[in-house]
Amino acid sequence: MQAVANPIAERISSISVSSTLKVSADAEKLRAEGVDVVDFGAGEPDFPTPDNIKQAAVRALEQNFTKYTSAAGIAELRKAVCERHAQDFGTSYQPSECIITVGGKHAIFNITQAVLNPGDEVVIPVPYWVTYKDVVNYTGARCVFVDTDEDQGFALTASMLEPHLTARTKMVIVNSPCNPSGALVERGEFEKIYRLTSERGIYLMTDECYCKFLYDSQPFSIASLAGAKETVLVAGSLSKTYAMTGWRIGFGLVPAPLAGAMLKLQSHSTSNPTSIAQKAAVEALRGPQDSVGAMLAEYRRRRDFVIKRLRDIPGVTCAEPRGAFYAYPNVGIALRQKGIQTAQQFCERLLAEAHVAAVPGEAFGTSRHIRISYAASMNDLQRGLDRIHQFVVKYS
Numbered sequence: 399m400q401a402v403a404n405p406i407a408e409r410i411s412s413i414s415v416s417s418t419l420k421v422s423a424d425a426e427k428l429r430a431e432g433v434d435v436v437d438f439g440a441g442e443p444d445f446p447t448p449d450n451i452k453q454a455a456v457r458a459l460e461q462n463f464t465k466y467t468s469a470a471g472i473a474e475l476r477k478a479v480c481e482r483h484a485q486d487f488g489t490s491y492q493p494s495e496c497i498i499t500v501g502g503k504h505a506i507f508n509i510t511q512a513v514l515n516p517g518d519e520v521v522i523p524v525p526y527w528v529t530y531k532d533v534v535n536y537t538g539a540r541c542v543f544v545d546t547d548e549d550q551g552f553a554l555t556a557s558m559l560e561p562h563l564t565a566r567t568k569m570v571i572v573n574s575p576c577n578p579s580g581a582l583v584e585r586g587e588f589e590k591i592y593r594l595t596s597e598r599g600i601y602l603m604t605d606e607c608y609c610k611f612l613y614d615s616q617p618f619s620i621a622s623l624a625g626a627k628e629t630v631l632v633a634g635s636l637s638k639t640y641a642m643t644g645w646r647i648g649f650g651l652v653p654a655p656l657a658g659a660m661l662k663l664q665s666h667s668t669s670n671p672t673s674i675a676q677k678a679a680v681e682a683l684r685g686p687q688d689s690v691g692a693m694l695a696e697y698r699r700r701r702d703f704v705i706k707r708l709r710d711i712p713g714v715t716c717a718e719p720r721g722a723f724y725a726y727p728n729v730g731i732a733l734r735q736k737g738i739q740t741a742q743q744f745c746e747r748l749l750a751e752a753h754v755a756a757v758p759g760e761a762f763g764t765s766r767h768i769r770i771s772y773a774a775s776m777n778d779l780q781r782g783l784d785r786i787h788q789f790v791v792k793y794s
């Protein structure tokens with residue numbers, strides 16, 4: 399038998415397995431050995447999907463809504479996405495500018511595939527959500543990273559961005575509130591960023607995955623500015639807003655020709671997102687919205703608890719998250735202690751010795767932080783933070 403030459407395509411070597419998924423897999427392995435692990439790695443709501451949404455899926459099953467749908471998603475759902483976005487943010491998208499995807503990640507993947515060419519530059523603020531770097535690399539475009547300021551809560555500003563824009567810049571990615579830092583780009587600053595990009599003909603991709611989870615300000619979408627629809631690309635997701643991570647429903651709100659380009663790709667890969675999940679998504683968007691507010695109130699309570707507990711740990715500092723459900727403490731001082739060189743090593747030891755799973759900052763482009771997801775029960779937050787405190791004190 400002759401071995402296959404170059405068995406794996408070269409473009410696959412430009413990406414790696416999502417580090418957040420790897421942390422969860424490591425935690426799972428330990429748990430399978432009978433260890434009591436507190437998992438702060440997973441970025442997903444610990445709430446169940448609201449009952450009205452589940453019932454809509456049950457009805458879809460009972461009505462045998464189990465066949466292929468249009469690859470771009472059912473008309474009813476595309477309309478519901480546009481209407482909810484209009485109601486929440488004052489935008490004016492039409493269904494022809496909306497495509498339903500298999501989760502928000504898929505929207506981001508298809509947008510980047512559909513607009514980027516090798517050699518293009520994409521500006522990404524640091525810290526960034528892991529996936530941006532890999533999906534951009536996969537297109538052959540180049541990531542240009544912009545450092546933000548921890549003392550300013552990691553929020554991107556137009557003046558930080560401007561020096562990084564070149565004739566090759568095709569896209570800027572903004573995720574506000576941000577995974578992993580919880581940073582919020584205030585409306586006025588976001589408008590400046592929009593103006594900088596639009597006047598140069600650069601796409602501004604706004605990842606609105608956590609847009610409803612803001613603690614001290616009202617949600618807004620930069621796509622609501624007059625004329626913004628031409629260069630602003632919205633990547634949306636129902637995963638976190640409605641505790642629907644497993645249902646895999648996301649969407650893109652983009653210029654109609656780009657929706658068409660994404661559809662081409664989708665029609666040869668996933669085809670339609672799951673039919674019954676689409677019906678559930680219609681109910682999520684059109685039904686009562688009170689579960690979103692209830693989850694936000696609970697996340698706020700947990701955020702206050704987590705930040706206080708982290709700041710009580712000697713040598714640990716933590717910027718205040720203004721949205722989403724992550725804390726991004728700086729454990730630099732603890733890292734400098736004997737034997738621990740990197741956040742990666744810190745997290746490996748934290749898992750092995752204190753049985754707490756957290757994601758190392760290297761996954762998000764920084765080396766002195768760890769990401770803690772507080773989408774976990776108060777009981778777990780209590781136990782996990784006790785363990786982290788003891789672990790750090792042990793090395794001080």
Ligand SMILES: Cc1ncc(COP(=O)(O)O)c(C=O)c1O
Nearest residue numbers: 441501502503527577607635637
């Ligand atoms: C910043 C950000 N964007 C997009 C997503 C995509 O979520 P999903 O593919 O589950 O809809 C996530 C998920 O963790 C995220 O953190």
